[in-house]
Amino acid sequence: MNPGDRVRVDRADRTYDGVVLPSSTDDHLVVKLEGGYNVGVNRADADVTVLEEDVYEIDGTSADESESTVEFDDDLPTIALISTGGTIASTVDYRTGAVTAQFDAEDVLRAVPDLAGRANYRGRVVANILSENMEPPIWQDLAEAVHEEIEAGADGVVVMHGTDTMQYSASVLSFMLDTPVPIVFTGSQRSADRPSSDNVMNAVCAVEAAKSDCAEVLVCMHASESDDACALHRGTRVRKNHTSRRDAFETIGAEPLGEVDYDTEVVSFRRDYRERGAADLAIEPDLESDVELLKFTPGMDPAFFDVVEGSEGLVLEGTGLGHVHTDLVPRIEELIENGTTVVMTSQCLEGRVCDRVYDTGRDLLDAGVIEAGDTLPGTAKGKLMWALANADDVEEAMRTSLAGELQDRSVPWE
Amino acid sequence: MNPGDRVRVDRADRTYDGVVLPSSTDDHLVVKLEGGYNVGVNRADADVTVLEEDVYEIDGTSADESESTVEFDDDLPTIALISTGGTIASTVDYRTGAVTAQFDAEDVLRAVPDLAGRANYRGRVVANILSENMEPPIWQDLAEAVHEEIEAGADGVVVMHGTDTMQYSASVLSFMLDTPVPIVFTGSQRSADRPSSDNVMNAVCAVEAAKSDCAEVLVCMHASESDDACALHRGTRVRKNHTSRRDAFETIGAEPLGEVDYDTEVVSFRRDYRERGAADLAIEPDLESDVELLKFTPGMDPAFFDVVEGSEGLVLEGTGLGHVHTDLVPRIEELIENGTTVVMTSQCLEGRVCDRVYDTGRDLLDAGVIEAGDTLPGTAKGKLMWALANADDVEEAMRTSLAGELQDRSVPWE
Known part of the structure; x- marks a missing residue:
């Protein structure tokens, strides 16, 4: 066989x-x-x-570059396609078999012929995992690979990623990298073999976004249930908000940053963004992986806090403006006294944490809890991993918008 | 003093x-x-x-019923107002001082004069807590109080509740009670002393909803940022989705069940509901409180699963269609073998869990994980507490819509 x-x-x-x-x-x-x-x-x-036997022709586990028939076109930008696995990558894997190796321009075009003529491509496999298995060391490999590709001259990067944890990866890379070119995550909610597959349109739009002027970490996925446009979400503000729809991804607390029209190929932006070339390429790939996230719900066992005893960081998903049961406050104070950095976010998703309004919140602030404003809980976890490893002042870093993760500066009710 | x-x-x-x-x-x-x-x-x-001294007149800790000047009007329905605390209740408390005792019709009307002429009122205090301190024993007290009021002839019940955990309380009461009359939760995002307070309109609309034909557990809160209508959300499908806005509450996966027009006082419904009198009054107040909720995020410490070892129930908030890191699957299998009921929900909020699509999901099903469909994670936690204490077949109960908590019956992508 x-x-x-x-x-x-x-x-x-x-x-x-x-x-x-x-x-x-x-x-x-x-x-x-x-x-x-x-x-x-x-x-x-x-x-x-x-x-x-041999129902499909498989090229083998490494691409044979000598047979490449795709010529480099000086007039086109070069886009690095980095694969981490997931439904979208399985398209490419399926036809090229190159799941454990580099894949080249020819493999890419064979898999998604609609990409032809848009760019010169460099293919690269960082991982081939189910995205629920994403972990901090793979984020580090991915950041290093993106950095190398940009350093080697890529005019933009497309990261193919499973949709389950794409938001976590896009947000943590937003902190790890300063980029002068677009870094665009895309994926697929439906496999290539389904008539409703979104893989071709998402890949095409992601390449167009990677050629655009927006030098940020973006997520590019279907903007609606129809096939007319992909939304461009800022990597730190995006959330997979539907289990199965092709337009599962949403920007929280704002409109998406921009859009790619699939027909006209026009990439447009609604809000300010960091422009191509504005930042110098830089990487700070260290992550403190000893950071946990706990969601508070009524009746929660305080013993979960024993698990985080001695941890470097803890992100809490509190209720409302950022609350937990008041019996937990002394336990949290103790954690902080013992060196754990504790950050408060809200399970509300919309709006911002404000612990100055009610008693419980003030007690949490007195205990040393850091408010994450409107930073999304998952983004706050990745940011705290990054800040603990790289920031001189972690508290200051968590209160400062480093990559668009803090956007709502309004005081509640004003 | x-x-x-x-x-x-x-x-x-x-x-x-x-x-x-x-x-x-x-x-x-x-x-x-x-x-x-x-x-x-x-x-x-x-x-x-x-x-x-004596800036405000406080009536003392128990209402003096002999002085009541509010007459019972035979032409009006009787509404029980039950207080559990929170910003809305603090209005009443403030003027009556009756925070630790029954409060009577006069207290209610003094606090919110706009309620006059709409109903005969019976006031009752079950708790005076910050809603982040809500716990299963208080849910039981609350269900018992609601049951007693309906048994004593109330034509509808309004529960005044802090907004932080209102969704958890409304959903768990949906399972604990069969009700022939409306049970309407309401609260306030802004205190009575603020010009933008929502307490009067929410209280008035909740009373109108409690007089309506919909014999379900509802949440009644501002429908938009303006003061024209309150939305009526089914208690099992509602979520506080904004930290501070008055229209913070949303029905997930559908439009709200209905609406109360503040001007015309018309209560209208968009979808089917259980009608007044359709169910006989019944209570099953037992809850198995040894149930936890864990949200999976990349890099999660498997030691959290040690805490739930021996627990009766665990609700997981997985990624996408209902996934966790595959390394956790054997740990979950072990929990199930040792008697813990494990239920899968999705952190996506919209859409339904479906663990038949991908490998990790199938492995979770093989391990004995129960899919909660589109039941919201917090609702699933309360339902599992209730089912473990009351259902003959917990798995069957979790797969069955008992109070509108399961609504999306579509197979993904069909």
């Missing part, structure tokens, strides 16, 4: 038919199902029968 | 001026500040000077 064969996989609980993809380990088989999704199968648990 | 006196409170860190309110303990002083908020002051930590 080889990559490209159509097989039947029998496991104790179910049976799949699909095409074998190249896999980085011998223990596991990766099978692309007819619905378009990839499943990982532990060989020890499964009987595999080849139904048909 | 007595309730009603204007005082200055000096603490090590700050000084307040305000009016002393009756307090249920001698150790603490409750002071209403000029901004309208109440602060609790530990007497041991503060110097208190009386600035002026």
